[in-house]
Amino acid sequence: MRAPEFWRRAPASPMARALAPLGALYGGAASARMSKPGARADRPAIVIGGPTLGGDGKTPTALAIAALLAEMGERPFFLTRGHGRRAMRRPSFRVDAQIHTVLETGDEALLLARRAPTIVGIDRAESARLASDLGATALILDDGLQSRRLEPDLALLVVDGGYGAGNGLCPPAGPLRAPLRRQIEAVDALVLIGEGAAGEAVAERASAAGKPVLRADVAALPCPLAGRRALAFAGIARPEKFFATLEAMGVEIVGRKSFADHRRYTTRDLAALEREAERLDATLVTTEKDAAGLCPDRAARIAVLPIGLHFAEDERLHALLRRALTRAS
Template sequence: MRPPAFWDARPGHPAARLLAPLGALYGRHTAARMDRPGAAAPCPVLCIGNFTLGGAGKTPTALALATLLRDLGARPAFLTRGYGGRLAGPIRVDPTMQTVAETGDEPRLLARSAPTILSRDRPAGARLCVAEGADVIVMDDGLQNPSLAKTLSLAVVDAGAGLGNGRPFPAGPLRVPVSRQWRHVHGIVLIGDGPRGAVVAEAARARGLPVHRARLIPGADFAGRRVLAFAGIGRPDKFFSSLAEAGATLVGRRAFADHHPYAAADAAALTAEARRLGADLVTTEKDHVRLEAPFAARVAILPVTLAFADEAPLLAQLRSLLGRASG
């Protein structure tokens, strides 16, 4: 889906008020579900989630934290439900053996970095992670899923979006009323800058929770290149901003719904428009895995990595997760 504009408006927007009773019912139900105890995992579980629906930056955060865990001597594996894919698992993701239609896009990106287990049954997936050699699990999403107990949960917040209008779905973007979510997190990862993010950071600090500030770093140089950028992610504007930061001249921008399955008609339309504009086609890593050949070969990728402003407090939390002394 593409988030409705009123999710980003004031809480008193007419559409938000109209849907508020449904949001209250949904919020109570999902909050009660979130509070249920989960099954114990065979090793520590680091959950990377977010308070809202849509993209906040969970996947680059999970990748960055897996790198830090390896630096600490751990053997992480990713656990994901494979949103958008038809496989239920538990199964180890192998991009050479499975299609994006089977796994979804995010697991294929994660699998490039560490063993990745796709499983809608989280406890079964956790057992397979350990069987594959992991001694710590990085769970991509699942903060609101109670089936597996988490050792450490970090909520990722896009500073530009914050919590939107602060209402639960469908009146707003919250998965659960935020007042009921704070008790389930041990800190937040705040990506970028913005007044909405500052409000969330202040609320976290008031509860004694650490705020790990971070930013997305473009991994390629597009200086001097005219580009037609397209993306089907939670917040395409973040990608467009990163591309501009990488020096590109954006002569066209096309935003698709999150996890959009690109069809032949999309490829033909984008190719024709890029030719008319005299521009190169560029997209995200996550979008690129959903492109079919030969179109994929004609599209450049802007990779991004997450960099933390101060790794020391985060490393302290990760050492505690692993049960290891600092030093």
């Protein structure tokens, strides 16, 4: 699904205002769901949520927190539903990135599994038990704030500086997974990624509610793409962020293709991209998440833009993590 453009615009457009009553019903149901207590895992649970329906930066945040926990001597496991996979109802299982395919796990699970042990399962409590049995000392959920399947020991709300809360309404009128005030109430801190007035507005609301704001930036990791011609493609919630990062690195984008989030690329898709890249005399380049779902033969012919999340004040996040680990002990 691609988010409608009017979801971004604030104040709300006439279309958004017309749909606002339906959005209020959606928001009410989401608020009620968030008020229900979740199951308590026997390992510290760190829940990372985004206020909107995609593109806030949850996955880079989860990866950065896993790295910090590992530095602290912990053994973090990711828990994920495996969005877009087949057989959603099968029991929870540990992902093996060398064996499992995107059809079995979803694309994000394969990406996560290359950084830390990852459990895929629709039942978060069952996944938590499996992770504990396999030696996890901490659990990271890169979603789950609004579902409340597990009670968090630390809950973070990740906000994109350029997008913020969109028009501030819930679907179908806007992008919010639940009313913003309810989401801010439910977390321990807000992570603001990048700059922008929309994100700053959310940060101000979080600060007014007594929630600390952790500032971070996404940066491309070393990648020999600067100065090269590229045909860039992405199947993510906000592909414009990917294109902007490439341009900031000095990559000459001579073509760009946007697909729906969690796109399962077909042989036909990739053949067409390869033909277009050849016509443009350009290198095909995509995101880590998109590349995770490609077969190895295809992936080997496509450049990947790796990114990392840098926190402006690591120590504040370390303190929150230490408190969560202590709270759960």
